[in-house]
Amino acid sequence: MIHNSPNRNIHLVLGTNPEEIDTRAQGSDRYILTAVIILLSFGLLAVYSSIAFFAQNNDTSAFEMITRHLVKIGIAVVVILLGSKVNYHTIAKLSRPFIVVSLLLLVMVLVFGEEQFGAKRWLSIGGVGFQPSTVAAVSLIIHVSVLLNEKQNYIKDFQRAFIPIMIWVFITCTLIGVEDFSTASLLMGICIILMFVGRISIIQLSTMVILAAFGGFLLINQSTTRQDRIEQYLGQIKQIETERLLDGTGRQAQQSYIAIAQGEITGVGIGKSTQRDFLPTPYNDFIFAIIAEEYGLLGATTLIAIFVFLMIRGVAFVARNAEDYLGTLLALGCTLYLCLYGFVNAAVASGLFPVTGLSMPFVSYGGTNLLFAGAIAGLLLNISKHKKDRKPLFYA
Numbered sequence: 001m002i003h004n005s006p007n008r009n010i011h012l013v014l015g016t017n018p019e020e021i022d023t024r025a026q027g028s029d030r031y032i033l034t035a036v037i038i039l040l041s042f043g044l045l046a047v048y049s050s051i052a053f054f055a056q057n058n059d060t061s062a063f064e065m066i067t068r069h070l071v072k073i074g075i076a077v078v079v080i081l082l083g084s085k086v087n088y089h090t091i092a093k094l095s096r097p098f099i100v101v102s103l104l105l106l107v108m109v110l111v112f113g114e115e116q117f118g119a120k121r122w123l124s125i126g127g128v129g130f131q132p133s134t135v136a137a138v139s140l141i142i143h144v145s146v147l148l149n150e151k152q153n154y155i156k157d158f159q160r161a162f163i164p165i166m167i168w169v170f171i172t173c174t175l176i177g178v179e180d181f182s183t184a185s186l187l188m189g190i191c192i193i194l195m196f197v198g199r200i201s202i203i204q205l206s207t208m209v210i211l212a213a214f215g216g217f218l219l220i221n222q223s224t225t226r227q228d229r230i231e232q233y234l235g236q237i238k239q240i241e242t243e244r245l246l247d248g249t250g251r252q253a254q255q256s257y258i259a260i261a262q263g264e265i266t267g268v269g270i271g272k273s274t275q276r277d278f279l280p281t282p283y284n285d286f287i288f289a290i291i292a293e294e295y296g297l298l299g300a301t302t303l304i305a306i307f308v309f310l311m312i313r314g315v316a317f318v319a320r321n322a323e324d325y326l327g328t329l330l331a332l333g334c335t336l337y338l339c340l341y342g343f344v345n346a347a348v349a350s351g352l353f354p355v356t357g358l359s360m361p362f363v364s365y366g367g368t369n370l371l372f373a374g375a376i377a378g379l380l381l382n383i384s385k386h387k388k389d390r391k392p393l394f395y396a
Contacts, residue, residue, distance in 0.1 A: 083378015148198030182356030267296030
């Protein structure tokens with residue numbers, strides 16, 4: 001006998017019949033795995049092209065940096081494979097310890113963190129440096145998905161469902177936002193989408209959006225750097241002004257526009273970028289500008305198309321076909337994390353968004369971001385293994 005429950009309503013929304021569904025473990029989604037491998041390959045070429053000048057000015061060699069990046073890619077691949085083997089229900093059971101540890105790390109980075117580019121985002125433990133904000137972002141997405149799944153029987157209850165979830169979201173995003181406003185904003189957006197899909201009341205969600213906007217306003221006002229970035233964005237919108245280039249105002253964005261313009265349709269060629277010598281972090285925050293310059297509009301469009309494909313595959317196939325509601329929420333959160341970060345990175349380089357400092361998953365040079373992007377991809381692949389085996393509703 002099938003009881004009427006919130007999960008049954010979800011099946012009806014997805015167009016499936018819960019009385020006619022069986023589940024079975026299958027292989028991982030090969031299309032998602034292929035997309036990730038292509039992104040890693042794309043990133044390897046782009047990083048190699050963009051680090052030569054940076055390495056020369058920082059007393060290291062391009063060979064040494066690319067070797068380190070290759071090692072990190074190897075570790076990320078191992079994480080992806082291992083993550084795909086661990087049942088996502090096991091990960092869900094550990095969500096609370098993960099988020100608690102993440103919050104402790106966020107507090108530690110505010111006190112003991114290493115300042116880079118004007119912000120404390122790095123924490124070094126045992127000689128290993130990493131970004132706690134990335135750890136916290138992944139932990140929060142998993143924990144919010146778990147809470148939404150657990151509270152489905154009373155999901156409209158303000159005190160029992162909305163308040164407990166909102167507290168975790170606001171504490172985490174506030175601690176991240178003190179030093180990393182862009183990550184906090186994107187993470188808040190992902191959580192709001194998850195809560196909408198998780199059937200949180202629209203009125204309660206509207207309250208959360210208002211509070212988030214107010215919190216963002218306060219975080220922007222407490223930082224002159226953030227105010228300057230927004231003012232530069234509103235004042236220049238894609239205009240390359242000689243005076244701004246000379247006085248350094250909006251330099252990152254301006255050099256990025258030049259790189260994209262030089263790429264034209266087919267690009268200047270692999271390894272022939274000139275703007276890599278002027279962009280402060282061409283291998284990370286502005287990796288998309290280097291790709292657009294060397295591969296042109298065709299290469300940049302191809303890269304965006306891969307993220308679009310990843311979004312469609314993750315939402316329309318993995319999330320929709322997950323064996324239970326927890327799998328649906330986790331798959332949606334994982335997909336949004338990977339794809340929205342990629343879209344925002346490209347939007348910043350193109351002048352559609354103010355400068356944020358977000359890397360592009362699997363493409364940018366990095367350690368923490370690459371490692372946890374691999375963990376998220378592994379989790380998504382594991383969810384794809386456990387699909388609903390639909391039977392026809394009518395038999396001949």
